[in-house]
Amino acid sequence: MKLIKIAAGVLNTIPLAWEHNRRIIIDAIEDARRQQVSLLCLPELCITGYGCEDMFYSHELTEQAKQSLLEIVPHTGDIVVAVSLPLRLANNRTYDTACLIANKRILGFACKQYLANNGIHYETRWFQPWLPGLRDEIQIGEFSYPVGDLLFDVSGVRIGFEICEDAWIANRPGRSLAERGVDIILNPSASHFSFFKSQVRERFVIDGSRSFGVSYVYCNLVGNESGRAIFDGDAFIASNGQLLVSSNRFTYADYGLVTAVIDVDDTRLSQVQNKVNLMGLQAALRVPANFTWPDVKPVQQRAELEYWERGEHLKEEEFARAVALALFDYLRKSRSQGFVLSLSGGADSSSIASLVYLMIKLAEESIGLDGFKRKLSYIDAIQDKKTAEEICGALLTTIYQGTENSSTDTYESAESLASSLGATFYNININGLVETYRKLIEEQLGRELSWDTDDLALQNIQARVRAPSAWMLTNVKGALLLSTSNRSEAAVGYATMDGDTAGSISPIAGIDKHYLRGWLRWVETVGVGGHIKLPGLAKVNSLQPTAELRPPDRKQTDEEDLMPYDVLNAIEKFGIRDKQSPKEVFQRVEVAFEGQYSREKLYTSVDRFFRLWSLNQWKRERYAPAFHLDDESLDPKTWCRFPILSGGFEKELAELKVYYEGKDGFGRKGKIGF
Structure with a gap:
């Protein structure tokens, strides 16, 4: 031998x-x-x-x-x-x-x-x-x-x-x-x-x-x-x-x-x-x-194989471990002092707070807390900390910024999660800032702004006013501001530029909202490696996703504004990843969601998706750097390039409408196989 x-x-x-x-x-x-x-x-x-x-x-x-x-x-x-x-x-x-x-x-x-x-x-x-x-x-x-x-x-x-x-x-x-x-x-x-x-x-x-x-x-x-x-x-x-x-x-x-x-x-x-x-x-x-x-x-x-690689939840494990490690390296290689996060109590910001905490816990398993502190030796604030929670308090600063449209539920969700992780938590009310901007513009226009005529502007100013406070904390602490937009929002532009898109890094911009909600439930109940569970997510996981930018009596939800997230994810996959036409996408989602949603709902969702996709490429161009996670990435700088100005699928959507209305003879489900 x-x-x-x-x-x-x-x-x-x-x-x-x-x-x-x-x-x-x-x-x-x-x-x-x-x-x-x-x-x-x-x-x-x-x-x-x-x-x-x-x-x-x-x-x-x-x-x-x-x-x-x-x-x-x-x-x-x-x-x-x-x-x-x-x-x-x-x-x-x-x-x-x-x-x-x-x-x-x-x-x-x-x-x-x-x-x-x-x-x-x-x-x-x-x-x-x-x-x-x-x-x-x-x-x-x-x-x-x-x-x-x-x-x-x-x-x-x-x-x-x-x-x-x-x-x-x-x-x-x-x-x-x-x-x-x-x-x-x-x-x-x-x-x-x-x-x-x-x-x-x-x-x-x-x-x-x-x-x-x-x-x-x-x-x-x-x-x-x-x-x-x-x-x-x-x-x-x-x-x-x-x-x-x-x-x-x-x-x-x-x-x-x-x-x-x-x-x-x-x-x-x-x-x-x-x-x-x-x-x-x-x-x-x-x-x-x-x-x-x-x-x-x-x-x-x-x-x-490691224990976690033998289980049924490999994607959940890989997402947690990959993004947590990426956050750690981004932190230390940029020589930043920590992270700042605008914590709304919703799924997106809560998932990012969880990933920062998991960064510390997984590092502890890999190199020990002493090794973790040595690799961040330039951050004095963590050197005397003894537990992951104490280190999280020094590295992660969260801020809840409510308005008159914010609910007690989201505040309690944000506060309870931050407390369970040990993160620093601040609570400020920005309603006065929103009203100041509103009055300034009303004075110049010579009329009052209303939800019936100025819905988008009144929503966006609330999201946008939150950014300066978060950036100020970021600058004061020498930290990184974490943007909270996900891939589903990026696809249809359901985000406020210089608002929830503001940040130094966008940790979840490569993952869709439908998956993210399931991942949060998994982290709460199963846990990374089967033992790192985050029970502080219970309140988050009980809430229906909402931007909370309209008055409470309008009962705003993300899926009502857009479309069901599982449908959005499927349309994005077929239309953007697989480069299929709106008509072909509609045919696929008809089969995929048969019995779950009406044909009309699926048609309007496909039509709306392609229109919003075309209008919002400029937003995707301005997103903070995001981590690459799979071949469904929408990052225009590394994976999915699309013109900022385009024809907007006008001809293709017209063909979809003809098909949907049955004018081409093939508009009834089951006539075309694929």
């Missing part, structure tokens, strides 16, 4: 933070050496950070990356390490590369062949894809190193690379590497989080190890690196179709390692049985290197 102890490392990097990234890379290497690891793979572009955006064009960035690489190399004694960085070659093109280092010697640079270019990833803007089978050289310092489609022969053990997107395409480079007799495939990745994506990654890691007859090492970034994307810290090691080990995702630590012992002879036997051509090694693309692989004892290995 040829046994090798290998490791996959996850890192919480920061774009352009040279010292931070170099330190955690070296810390991970030294930890791996202490654990007697012989081969360590670290994530994609970990030297620079993945989210450098247009700074990848900078010549200075690539030079700094090479300098950092040279400072890392001396820390690789008696270990083989893969680190990643952008390289600019003599053709003045930049490539996304993985550098293999063995015992303080750079062996060469493998280049990414397939670039991610779907919304949140924009790699073709900065990098050039490498063509299979090609090789070049680059000089760094006094030495030249091979670059390209490389297979590294390290003392008889053949190591190749698939870099992130390379493994997601049908004709993946692993096939070519298998034909050349590869033993170990390393996959350094920067793969953004979305719901259930970890299961897909696990599948291609296991399938790759089986199909290619290799040991496969996958590692990913962790945390909120640059603002919008969240990385979950997935790491897997598989061999011959068996998953040997997987990481605990969403760690709050700077880095994490998972290790396994692999048998190279066993995978080679599998290759022979699978009739892989071991004689087809392309010498021109092989990089030999001398390295003494230390003897390792075999161990029993079986990958196990």
Whole structure:
């Protein structure tokens, strides 16, 4: 048996933070050496950070990356390490590369062949894809190193690379590497989080190890690196179709390692049985290197999922853990002193308050409260706190801002939740401010404003007047203001610009209201990990969502203003994510909601959605940065682009009306199958 102890490392990097990234890379290497690891793979572009955006064009960035690489190399004694960085070659093109280092010697640079270019990833803007089978050289310092489609022969053990997107395409480079007799495939990745994506990654890691007859090492970034994307810290090691080990995702630590012992002879036997051509090694693309692989004892290995990953509520768990970790990183990487939240007592603001508290509780489980305070060592106010609730009181300031239209129910909901979390709670009445603005405009117009003629203006001024107080608290405390708008509101513009949309970050703008309400009930009764429950949400969960901007006798509710949230969510999914016409969307919701809502209700909802969607793109353009959670994101800067000015689906909605009224002969349900 040829046994090798290998490791996959996850890192919480920061774009352009040279010292931070170099330190955690070296810390991970030294930890791996202490654990007697012989081969360590670290994530994609970990030297620079993945989210450098247009700074990848900078010549200075690539030079700094090479300098950092040279400072890392001396820390690789008696270990083989893969680190990643952008390289600019003599053709003045930049490539996304993985550098293999063995015992303080750079062996060469493998280049990414397939670039991610779907919304949140924009790699073709900065990098050039490498063509299979090609090789070049680059000089760094006094030495030249091979670059390209490389297979590294390290003392008889053949190591190749698939870099992130390379493994997601049908004709993946692993096939070519298998034909050349590869033993170990390393996959350094920067793969953004979305719901259930970890299961897909696990599948291609296991399938790759089986199909290619290799040991496969996958590692990913962790945390909120640059603002919008969240990385979950997935790491897997598989061999011959068996998953040997997987990481605990969403760690709050700077880095994490998972290790396994692999048998190279066993995978080679599998290759022979699978009739892989071991004689087809392309010498021109092989990089030999001398390295003494230390003897390792075999161990029993079986990958196990965390408790919460085995349950029925994976999406609820992932949402809580991903957004909580993203809030933590956004807080510390922006060097802010805490959060301010306009807490209305409704579902949106209550979910955000809950996520801030969960941020502290999940960090406590991951790195302990002492570790949490060390990572926020610049915040003096939390250093003497002993419990999560005390820390929440120092980090989260909430403010309830009522008017004559606010109810006792929402006040009690906000106050009881803040109290249960330990958050600081302020209560002010802004009715006088609203009346001041109203009278100023009435004097200029020479008439009184009324709910019959000026409904929208009278609603919006209440929401908008709340923003200055929240911003003032934010400035006083050196904090981040949390915007409370959700994705359903963004889709139809049911939000007040410079009111509830005001903020530094918009934590729930990537999630729909229908899901959010269910998640709040789950957190109250089931709890994150099955044990972190928030009973303070009971009052929130008993209320019907309402903006409380009209007089109480008008009995305002969100769903009466708009449409049922489950219908809104379905229309958004079919119409925006799937790009179907209003007529096709209507056909789908007729089937999906048969017996729940009238045909007229569904028709008016579809018609209203598309009209509001077109009118409100300018609002979506102005939303605070939001976290990316799935392929239903409406963020125009990373995922869902739509013109600010458009035809507004006029022709399509006219066709929908004809269909609905039955004038085309197909207007009765059941005539068209899909």
